[in-house]
Amino acid sequence: MTSYLLTRIRQSLITLVLVSMVVFAGIRALPGDPALALAGEERSPKALAAIRESYGLDDNIVVQYGRFIGHAVTGDLGTSSRTGLPVADAITAALPITLELAALSLLLAVTLGIGAGIVAAVRRGKPEEWLANALALLGLSVPTFWLGIVLVLGFAIALPVFSASGYVPFTTDPLDNLRRMVLPSIVLGSGLAAVVMRQTRAAMLDSLSADYVRTARAKGLSRREVIGGHALRNSLVTVVTVLGLQLGHLISGAVVTEQIFVLPGFGKLTIDAVFTRDYATLQGVVLCTSAAYILINLLVDVAYSVIDPRIRLGGAR
Amino acid sequence: MRRKAVVLTAVALVMSLTAGCGSLQSSATEVGGERMTDDRPVRDGGTLTVALNADPDKLDPTLAQTLVGRTVFAGMCEKLYDIDEHGTVIPQLARGLPKTSKDGRTVTFALRKGLKFSDGTRLDAAAAVTSLLRHRDLAGSARATELAPLARVEATGTYTVKLTLKQAYVPLTAVLADRSGMVMSPTALKKYGKNFTNHPSCVGPFKYVERVGGDRIVLAKDPNYYAADRVHLDKVIYKPIPDGNVRLANLRSGDIQVGDQMTPVDVRSALTEPGLQLFNSPSLGYQGIGLNVGNVKGLGEKPGRIDTPLAREPKVREAFELAIDRELINKVVFQGMYEPACGPVSPESAIAPGVKASACPKRDVAKARRLLDEAGVKTPVRIELKVSTTPEHSRLGQVLQAMTKEAGFAVTLRPTEYATMLEETDSGDYDAFTSGWSGRLDPDGNIASFLQTRGAMNAYGLSDPAIDRLVERGRSEADPDERARIYEELTELATERRGLVYLYRQKNYVVTRKDVAGVRVYGDGLVRVTAAGYTR
Numbered sequence: 001m002t003s004y005l006l007t008r009i010r011q012s013l014i015t016l017v018l019v020s021m022v023v024f025a026g027i028r029a030l031p032g033d034p035a036l037a038l039a040g041e042e043r044s045p046k047a048l049a050a051i052r053e054s055y056g057l058d059d060n061i062v063v064q065y066g067r068f069i070g071h072a073v074t075g076d077l078g079t080s081s082r083t084g085l086p087v088a089d090a091i092t093a094a095l096p097i098t099l100e101l102a103a104l105s106l107l108l109a110v111t112l113g114i115g116a117g118i119v120a121a122v123r124r125g126k127p128e129e130w131l132a133n134a135l136a137l138l139g140l141s142v143p144t145f146w147l148g149i150v151l152v153l154g155f156a157i158a159l160p161v162f163s164a165s166g167y168v169p170f171t172t173d174p175l176d177n178l179r180r181m182v183l184p185s186i187v188l189g190s191g192l193a194a195v196v197m198r199q200t201r202a203a204m205l206d207s208l209s210a211d212y213v214r215t216a217r218a219k220g221l222s223r224r225e226v227i228g229g230h231a232l233r234n235s236l237v238t239v240v241t242v243l244g245l246q247l248g249h250l251i252s253g254a255v256v257t258e259q260i261f262v263l264p265g266f267g268k269l270t271i272d273a274v275f276t277r278d279y280a281t282l283q284g285v286v287l288c289t290s291a292a293y294i295l296i297n298l299l300v301d302v303a304y305s306v307i308d309p310r311i312r313l314g315g316a317r
Numbered sequence: 318m319r320r321k322a323v324v325l326t327a328v329a330l331v332m333s334l335t336a337g338c339g340s341l342q343s344s345a346t347e348v349g350g351e352r353m354t355d356d357r358p359v360r361d362g363g364t365l366t367v368a369l370n371a372d373p374d375k376l377d378p379t380l381a382q383t384l385v386g387r388t389v390f391a392g393m394c395e396k397l398y399d400i401d402e403h404g405t406v407i408p409q410l411a412r413g414l415p416k417t418s419k420d421g422r423t424v425t426f427a428l429r430k431g432l433k434f435s436d437g438t439r440l441d442a443a444a445a446v447t448s449l450l451r452h453r454d455l456a457g458s459a460r461a462t463e464l465a466p467l468a469r470v471e472a473t474g475t476y477t478v479k480l481t482l483k484q485a486y487v488p489l490t491a492v493l494a495d496r497s498g499m500v501m502s503p504t505a506l507k508k509y510g511k512n513f514t515n516h517p518s519c520v521g522p523f524k525y526v527e528r529v530g531g532d533r534i535v536l537a538k539d540p541n542y543y544a545a546d547r548v549h550l551d552k553v554i555y556k557p558i559p560d561g562n563v564r565l566a567n568l569r570s571g572d573i574q575v576g577d578q579m580t581p582v583d584v585r586s587a588l589t590e591p592g593l594q595l596f597n598s599p600s601l602g603y604q605g606i607g608l609n610v611g612n613v614k615g616l617g618e619k620p621g622r623i624d625t626p627l628a629r630e631p632k633v634r635e636a637f638e639l640a641i642d643r644e645l646i647n648k649v650v651f652q653g654m655y656e657p658a659c660g661p662v663s664p665e666s667a668i669a670p671g672v673k674a675s676a677c678p679k680r681d682v683a684k685a686r687r688l689l690d691e692a693g694v695k696t697p698v699r700i701e702l703k704v705s706t707t708p709e710h711s712r713l714g715q716v717l718q719a720m721t722k723e724a725g726f727a728v729t730l731r732p733t734e735y736a737t738m739l740e741e742t743d744s745g746d747y748d749a750f751t752s753g754w755s756g757r758l759d760p761d762g763n764i765a766s767f768l769q770t771r772g773a774m775n776a777y778g779l780s781d782p783a784i785d786r787l788v789e790r791g792r793s794e795a796d797p798d799e800r801a802r803i804y805e806e807l808t809e810l811a812t813e814r815r816g817l818v819y820l821y822r823q824k825n826y827v828v829t830r831k832d833v834a835g836v837r838v839y840g841d842g843l844v845r846v847t848a849a850g851y852t853r
Contacts, residue, residue, distance in 0.1 A: 032736030036743065038374070039382060039459070043743075044766075044773040045617045050457035083530050084375045084514040090530040149562060156570040164570035165563070166556075167532070262558050262567070264532030272372055272531050272557075277736050281530075 001305070008301055012294045019290040020072075024065050027282050034277035038081055055081050055279070068283060077287075078280035080273075087284040090269055095288070097167050098265035101257065102250045104181055105189030106243070113193040114239065117200020121208060122227060132197060139194030144253065148187045148260035155183060165262035184261040188253050192246050199242045203235035210234075237307055244300030248293050353402045353598045357834040359850030364552040365833065367575040367844060368564045372531050372557035377514040378499035379451050379458045384755045384842060387496065388577060389555050391843045392536050393435070394519035396498035397426065397445070398490060400758060404601070404665060404840045406494050410440065410520060412476075414490070421485025421795055428476040433541040434502035435524035442472035448500045449480075460497045462766070462773060463488075485793035487800065491759035495841075522548045522847040531557065549835070549850030565828070568593060574833045577844050579826040580709060581652040587828045596827040596838040599665040602756025603658050603763070605819040606702070606717070608634060611778030612745035617771055620778040626694040627748060633698060634815040636688040640724035641717065642680040647821055650712045658822040660808035661763040663756060665840055685724035697727035703741065703750035706732045710751050713820075742776045752776070752817060755842060760804045761792055768811055777816030784810055 035051040036043060052058050056067065071078060077087035120132040156164035163180040170177040207213060208231050216230045255267030262268075266285060273281035373386035378394055381387070399409040408414060408429075415426040432440040449470045452460035466489070469481040482489070492498070505518035517525045522544070523536035534555040538548050556573060558564045561583040567573045569590055579587065587593045610628045611620030626633045643657035659677040689696055700721075704714040714730040721728055733741065733750075742750050757763055765788050766772045770780040784807065791803045811817070825842045834852050837845040 031740060032734070033740045034736075036739045037736035043616075043739075044462045046461060047457055047459055054457055080530060082374050083372070083528070084377070084512070085528065085530045093529055094531070149566065152563075152566045152570070156572075157566065160570065163572060165558070165567050165572045259560060260563055262556065262563060264529060268531050275735065276374075 004305065005302065008298055012298050015294055016291055019294075020069065020287055021065065023286045023290065024068060024283060025061065027279055027286070028061060028064075030274075030277065032277050034081060034279055037275075037277040051081075057279075072284075072287065077284035080278050080281045082272075082276045082278045082281075087280050090281060091266075091284055091288055094264060094266045094269045096169070097263055098251060098254050098258070098267065100170065100177075100181065101184055101188060101254055101263065101265060102247070104185035105192060105250055106247070108185055108189035109192035109196050109246075110243070112189075113196025114200050116193075116197040117239075118204060118227065118232065120197065120201040121204030124205070129201075132201070136194040136197045139190040139197075142190070144187055144191070144256045145260060147190065148183070148257065151183045151187060152260070167263050167265075180261070180263075184257050184263060187260070188250060188257045191253065192250060195242060195246060196239060199239050200235060203238040204231055207231035207234045233307075237304065240300065240303055240307065244296060244303075247296050251289060251292065351598060352596050353838050355594070355596070355829075355834045355836060357852050359549050359834050359848075360853045361549050361850065362551055363549075363851045364554060365550050365575060365846060365849055366554045366556055366573040367577060367846065368556050368558040368567060368573045370557070370559055370561070370564070370578040373534065373555070375514040376517045376525065376528065376534070377511075378448075378496045378501060378517075378519075379455050379460055380514065381496060382459050385557070385577070387841075388843045389534055389536075390496065390499065390519075391845050392523045392553050392555070392847075393517065393521040393525055393539075394499045394501075395521050396494055396496075397428075397500065398494035398498055400494055400839055400841060402598075402837070402839055404758065406490050406758070409494075410445075410498075410500060411493075415493075417795070421487070421793060422482045424480040424482065424489060425473070426478055427474075428478070429543070430476055432520050432543050434505070434518050434520055435539045435541055436502050436505055436518040437541060438502045438504040438518075440500060440520055441475050442478045444503045445478050445500050446470050446472050447503045447506065449478075449497075451501070451506065452497050463492045463762070464497055485795070487792055487795060488759035488761040491757065491762065494758060523550075523553055526552075548847060550846065553846050553849075568828055568830065571830065574830045575836060575844060575846075576828045578842075579828050581654040581826070584654065584826045584828065585652055592831055593828050594831050596825075596829065596836065598825045598838050598840050598842075599656065599663065600756055600823045600825055600842055601663045601666060601758060601763070601840050602754045602823065602842075603661055603663070603819050604751070604753035604821050604823060605658075605817050607742065607750050607752035607777050607817050608637075608815060609742075609745060609747055609749070609776075609778060610634075610814070610816050611780055612742075612776055613778065615745055616743040616776055617773065620770065620780040623778070625748060626692065626698050627700060630692040630694060631813075631815070632688045632692040633694055634818075636685040636692070636724055637700075637721060637726060638815060638818050639678060639681045639685040639688070640721040640726065641818070641820070642720060643677055643820055645680075645720075646713065646716055649716055650709060651821065654826070655824055656822040658819045659812060660819055661754075661767070661811060661817075662760045662804055662808060663763075663822060663840070666758070666760060680720075682724050689725045696725035697722070698725060699727045699729070701729050701731055701748045703731045703733045703738055703747055705738065705751055706734050713751065745776075745778060750776075753823075756840075758841065760807075761788070764788060764804075764807060764811070765792070768807075768816065775816075779814060779816035781810065781814055784814070 035048045035057060038051055039047055056064060079086050116132040120129040123129050152164045155162045162183050166180055168176045168180060213226060213231050216226050254265055255271055258265045258267040270285045273285060369385040371385045373389050374383045375381050395409050397411045398406050401407050410428060412427040412429050415424045417424050428442060428445060452458055453464040453467055466482045466484060466486040467480055468483045471479050473479045499519060502518035505516055506513055509516045522542050524539040526535040526537045528534045536553045538551055561580045564576045565583045565586055568576045608627055609623060611623060613621035613623060647653055647655050647657055657677050702714055704710045711732060718728040741747055766774040768779055768784050769788050770785050787803055787807045791800060794800045794803055825838055827838045827844055829836055832852050835848040835850050
């Protein structure tokens with residue numbers, strides 16, 4: 001297990017370095033001069049030259065990358081060219097918000113998705129399955145922005161149960177935090193819940209018709225033990241894979257959700273940085289997101305090997 | 318029982334949704350006349366949250382570039398001069414209007430006594446000199462161009478400042494009524510240098526507390542402010558909410574109390590909401606279509622010859638303008654809530670009123686076709702028009718496309734994101750683009766950089782010695798009547814050359830909740846909150 005883990009960590013670090021290079025080059029390939037974006041309405045050649053010099057934009061790309069990586073390993077991600085605030089501070093402030101949003105959405109997706117998936121599989125051909133399928137279809141097809149605005153109109157304006165925008169840390173006021181996070185979590189989690197429901201249903205249907213389930217039933221195990229202990233446990237491998245893949249989507253999906261609910265998270269930070277060609281912020285954000293993706297993949301692999309030890313053996317071969 | 322609960326919840330949900338949507342659909346209410354202030358009495362205390370349409374850039378008056386940033390400054394950084402609701406310049410930190418010598422090259426002004434910056438430092442002439450020199454000289458200063466005519470800045474007494482100019486420069490007072498006139502605490506400048514942006518300290522009703530990038534800028538009532546007894550709010554929070562729909566939803570839910578820069582569509586919706594009220598003021602800026610008539614090497618470089626019918630033939634540009642119906646654009650695209658425009662100077666400008674909107678040429682398709690014939694160009698004349706990615710600008714593009722088609726143009730639209738558009742148009746890589754300017758108090762600020770040969774923002778590649786001469790005369794002419802005549806002539810000339818076809822003038826629409834009073838919205842587009850508060 002330890003050597004498997006070390007190999008995976010080494011692979012992850014190499015991936016991260018390669019990603020940082022691609023990201024760095026990719027951001028600079030974007031059309032739109034950052035000095036111009038920064039100077040905006042009142043650009044004069046003299047001001048533009050000063051901006052370029054002050055952010056080292058005139059330097060060779062290799063020199064710029066070296067400087068970026070050199071600082072990044074010490075935890076210094078530079079300062080935002082737009083606001084003058086340290087990028088690391090902006091990320092530290094934004095990250096918990098997106099993580100909380102992702103965690104709540106995931107919780108919602110897992111509870112609803114797995115629950116509905118089991119019901120749909122167990123009650124195959126019954127109205128419950130039809131209802132679960134219809135909800136999943138709805139969850140997959142409704143555009144995020146539309147759902148967000150409708151929920152705000154319904155539950156923040158007409159019935160002012162929840163808040164329409166903003167963020168209050170859980171530690172400051174847990175109740176207010178939840179009032180503000182429920183709607184965004186529903187918006188972000190609904191799509192994932194639908195995917196999880198479909199995967200659970202399919203995997204459960206496979207498991208329920210498998211020989212070992214028939215054996216378990218023949219042994220006289222209770223319905224709960226057969227479904228929970230045998231069928232579900234085996235179906236979870238597929239569901240965890242999907243969840244791992246979708247977690248990344250959760251973070252990228254947060255971009256739209258955070259715009260609607262004015263949550264100052266990672267997504268909003270990214271969008272603002274893209275539009276203002278704020279290289280430093282964008283690099284920092286993308287690097288951290290990539291690190292998160294890589295870490296999640298690593299954790300999913302580890303989770304596999306815990307759920308099904310055969311996978312670890314295969315990986316270590 | 319459980320089934321009944323599900324049905325009831327579903328019904329409640331549907332009803333609440335349709336109630337919300339219902340009021341959004343109505344657009345029968347009319348926008349009234351101009352409304353810039355609301356003087357109902359207010360009580361002390363409370364926090365006001367103002368939603369901006371973008372995140373401001375640096376909170377450093379020397380380096381700041383954005384209009385939204387100016388709105389935040391209006392809450393914490395007073396200027397030597399300000400404007401009132403009529404667009405007239407009035408003293409703010411200065412004691413009276415500046416005195417200018419006969420040759421226009423020496424300007425003196427006195428500062429008010431007993432004023433303190435938010436960090437407790439006293440405001441005196443030395444502080445004003447330090448700030449003015451920093452605005453003029455700091456590398457990357459966005460104020461450098463407008464303060465370039467300053468040769469010397471000196472304190473002639475504890476509270477008097479003398480400016481010596483390289484040449485007569487009439488727009489100076491208006492310039493000092495904007496960010497160039499903001500005085501920063503010399504103590505804070507010394508302590509923080511370029512990092513002043515994270516610790517701004519000025520004279521103002523509110524002082525800087527904190528900024529969370531992309532989320533909020535928090536200001537609190539400044540006890541050092543000279544008129545602190547007339548400031549009612551405890552705190553003001555500025556929150557960037559770029560999407561107009563979301564800004565409106567937050568106004569309705571009460572999460573924010575003031576929505577800045579609302580679009581006509583959102584204003585229509587807001588008017589149906591009993592808890593909201595509207596402020597509007599005419600803008601000093603303009604919006605139009607920039608045409609590439611000579612930008613071959615990029616901004617600031619020598620204009621050259623471009624071999625397209627539009628650039629080559631003035632008649633083709635005239636035909637393009639004649640194919641356009643400005644009134645209809647205003648009605649179709651902007652709900653009739655903006656003003657048609659055909660020149661750089663707002664009719665509302667108190668300095669040199671310029672040509673009135675009614676002087677715009679009427680749409681004349683037959684004449685447009687005739688002009689294309691006379692020019693001997695092959696029709697349809699193909700033009701690629703870069704439009705911003707906002708819904709309003711894509712509608713504007715589509716309407717222009719349809720109108721000009723009838724006269725013999727084939728306009729293709731290329732939606733282009735802001736930073737990319739700046740890069741492409743500045744380098745001359747375009748036929749036509751949607752070009753706008755938020756406007757300045759003095760007409761010079763709306764004209765010089767755009768229309769002068771090799772001007773800092775002349776992306777059109779326009780070069781006309783007559784325009785250049787008039788710009789110089791306009792800057793140095795002290796007599797207001799003569800100045801007005803110069804700008805009228807400049808407007809006519811600019812219209813004739815058509816590097817830029819002026820289309821409309823936006824209005825500043827600000828929506829607030831009804832329990833908020835004392836907010837002021839003037840022609841410079843800033844939301845002033847000094848006197849704001851919650852009604853008693």
